[in-house]
Amino acid sequence: MSETTPSRRTPLYDAHVAAGAKIVDFAGWQMPVQYAGLMEEHRAVRTAAGLFDVCHMGEVRVTGPGAEAFLQRLTPNDVAKLAVGRAHYSALLTPEGTFIDDLLVYRLGPAEFMLVVNAANAAGDLAWIVSQPHPECEITDLSDETALLAIQGPRAMAIVTPLASMDPSTLKYYGFARGEVAGVPALISRTGYTGEDGLELYVPPAAAMGLWQRLMEAGREHGLVPAGLGARDTLRMEAGMALYGHEIDRTTTPLEAGLDWVVKLDKGEFLGHEVLRRQQAEGIARRLVGFEITGRGIARQGHLFRHGGVEVGAVTSGTFSPTLEKALGMGYLPVALAAPGTEVSVDVRGRELPARVVPLPFYRRAR
Amino acid sequence: MYPSEYRYTRDHEWVKVEDDVCVVGVTDFAQQELGEVVFVELPEPGQVFDAHDEIGTIESVKAVAEVFTPVAGEIVEVNEKLQDDPELVNDDPHGDGWLVKVKFSSASDLDDLMDAEAYEEYVAKGKE
Structure with missing residues (x-):
């Protein structure tokens, strides 16, 4: 992102300021790095629950009869084995097998997928995805019409369940469903980046502030606190999760990063396949x-x-x-x-x- | 907020003069910017430094800040309590969270420092 591009605000910006957040520029977004204190927020997520604004993440929809074949070639994990209603962790790799980004792939329907990518890479990812041959596929950037709230911690399910139109505890880890939370239409996903149980809620931006407030109110008795990017980083680190720009980048491969389980060499050709097959045979x-x-x-x-x-x-x-x-x-x-x-x-x-x-x-x- | 009998540096440290010794710490503004302090690394008593030398570091979960000595001289005492209780820097930055005592060699080093009023203006300006 160029220095002259003004940084953007998420629909939840005013809530962060009202809660006394320290705001920093992150990947072109004005994001809360902490509220009351990083340690307190971190411990709340481990022992109760934390609410994160992750609206800055990028979302890309891929639909059409060619969508599965396209994503099979684009990403190393096996999209053919991904059932409707499930998500998996995967990557965008260069032909050299190194990371352009890591991402989540959601299978919304037999021929409909959503990719969730890092904010810092979102524009570059989209350009890369569109530049690859994608017959019988439609690729749409959903980032501007998608807000994302993450509620994480041992009390997260107890906070969301009474507000939800379906019982989110019936979702498997990395499972998702469409429903409503506090009357807001949401894609309810049992995923996260903290090492705790919890949900990520994809909602329309106009409804994000209302949902944030309802969750904070409902969560008060459970010890829910707003949690910033600072705690998000220490939580993911304790959970041993990679972050683009740190553990993974254009110089590292999934095998080097300990992400062997994401690389399905037997599924057929994909970008980076040749290099990774050789790397696995010869050893890293x-x-x-x-x-x-x-x-x-x-x-x-x-x-x-x-x-x-x-x-x-x-x-x-x-x-x-x-x-x-x-x-x-x-x-x-x-x-x-x-x-x-x-x-x-x-x-x-x-x-x-x-x-x-x-x-x-x-x-x-x-x- | 900022004690009027202290002097202040542009690095957000405070200095309290006791005869020929300066007590040095970081300001409340500095500890707020750092967040929860988890390690403090300080010099050994007896070490001699020039003014503005780096003499140690303060680390929070996310950040690290250098500690400078505002005055030339010899370290005569360091706050040993910070080894086990680094959070004293957050809890009482202008008191029990002090860092070092320096026997200064030249009182003129103190001339560059701000008084409390000037420091408060300096902080307010930085926040704009």
């Missing part, structure tokens, strides 16, 4: 790992790993974990150093902090 050189800092300090994106005095990789995300109360992060290490228990160090502004490779995710909710 580096792998995404989780690590914790065993000294005092916090590693951040771009800090370098060292082993025996030699630079061996870089940190992609790092934070202090509000749940585990220690500094942790993710980054790429040579496969030989990627096993849990391996001791490395991280150069944090000239200080060598000891770190240990640990399994991902850092946090897994009790079920």
